Amino acid sequence: MQRYGIPLERREKISLTVVFILFLVVAGGLARLQIVKHPELARQSENNRIRVVPIVPQRGLVTDREGRIIIDNRPSYTVAVVPAEVSPNTTLPNLSALLGLDTTEIRKRIKKNTVNRYQPAPVKRDVEFETVAILEEQMTRFPGVTYQMEQVRQYREGLVAESFTGYVGEVSQQDLKRAGVTDLRLGSMIGKKGLEKQGDHLLRGWEGTAYLEVAASGQVLGPLEEKEIRAAIAGANITLTIDIDLQQACAAALDTFCCGAVVALDPRNGEVLAMASYPGYDANIFSSVVPESLWQAISSDTTHPLLNRPHNGLYPPGSTVKFVTVGAALEEGIINENTTQKPCTGGFRFGNRVFHCWELGGHGSLTAAHALEQSCDIFMYQLGLKLGIDMLSHYF
Known part of the structure; x- marks a missing residue:
């Protein structure tokens, strides 16, 4: 029986052709990666090793006519998540147990405050030092999680001054859509009511930027030397015509009533010496995340503590x-x-x-x-x- 087959010489040619085609495919792929996609891949690689950290400036102080502090700042820790560095099966479950938040709430806050995948998105503000210590000691259990010391607002107690101080809160999408807004980002704090809102452009200052080099494991290696730090510019201080002694006297007088308002003016020049709305609320609660139960209690209170009576109340003259x-x-x-x-x-x-x-x-x-x-x-x-x-x- 005659056996038919491909001659050896022809088989060698076919093999060489296949190898050559494979070589062309590999070479083409390498050329595509090295030449065509180089800019994009280089950018991704750079982003993977660089963490952009905003430097929050100190917000300006607010004092009375004698220089006594009405609104101050205090140090606080904020826990944030870098979306690009998150390990889905590790980060969120461990962080949920540490912060006392369910994973759904954490995802919601990350989505709300994400500027880009390589910049920290705040998840919880005003956390205790013990929480920060755990993050520092057990970093491998929390890939993509970082923390930063920030300044939060501290309002002087006993003044019933919320009618003019107002409060601060996180930037919203509506804030970003306002005309002329170019220096805000999701997750930063701005004035929401009262003086904090009206004087926000003076009090807030200008945010700086730091660049950190990060290993593949998420460990911070240190400042990135080739990128210069842009320092933050602190906000300006504001002095009011308010007299703290008179403000406290007004607060004490209103304490005997269900509700009411007091405005004390200097008849010689119209300066506001005191302004109180009663009952009020503690503006310090807005310096951190307000629990839903507390917000419901305040907003449903029949005495309307959120009503700014001197500004928005309508009364017969x-x-x-x-x-x-x-x-x-x-x-x-x-x-x-x-x-x-x-x-x-x-x-x-x-x-x-x-x-x-x-x-x-x-x-x-x-x-x-x-x-x-x-x-x-x-x-x-x-x-x-x-x-x-x-x-x-x-x-x-």
Whole structure:
């Protein structure tokens, strides 16, 4: 039986051709990696060994007119996660047990605060030193987890000053979408209410940047020498016209009531010396993550502690308008310091209705100064008619 086969010489040629084709495939792949994809791979490699760490500046202090501190800073530790360095089966379960947060909540916070995969995303603020010590000692159990010392706000207690101090909170997506915002990132802290919000551009300062070299295991090797650290610029301090002694006196006076507000002004120049809204809330709770149960308790409180009564409460002005009315009449020359009007007999007829004075027996004949002293309604009714609506509206 005749046996058919491929000649040896031809088999050698086929083998060489296959080897050559394989060589071309390997060479093409290497060329693609080395030439075509080099920029992208180099960037990924660089990102894998570099950790970008924001340097949070010290937020400016707020003091009263005598230089006494109303809003201060205190040191605090923040635990963060670098998404690119996380080990799914190790990091989240171990971190959950350490921080007392379930893995779903941790994932939610990482997603909310992630700027990019190679920058730490804050997970929990104001953690205890013991937690930081565990992270430092057992680093291999927490790949991708880092911590940083930051300054958190500390509001002076006993002032009931939340009506003007406000509070700070984490940057939201809405904050980033505001026109002209270029120096904020997710996870940083900004003013949310009151003075903290209005003066945020002064108090916040400018964030710096540090670059750390990181091993494949996640261990920090030290500062990256070829990248220069950009130092943070501390925020400016603000001095208020508030007087702490008077503010404390207002807080003590309000403590005997269910709710109310006090605003003390210097009549010589209009400076606000004290401003209190009662009941208030402890602004220090917003320096850390507010527990859901606490937030629900505050927001559902029937006395509305979150209502800023001096700013947002609507109240009848009462007899305070009498000062404006007399001032307008003096300014317009309608009366002088000796002018009297029809005596107050306890009532004043206007149209078909009688408007009464609070003193039903009447005050008699009064000058403007005595009318203010006695808070006489009848004197003001007559003065208001002489001024007229148009002139009064100019002063109100």
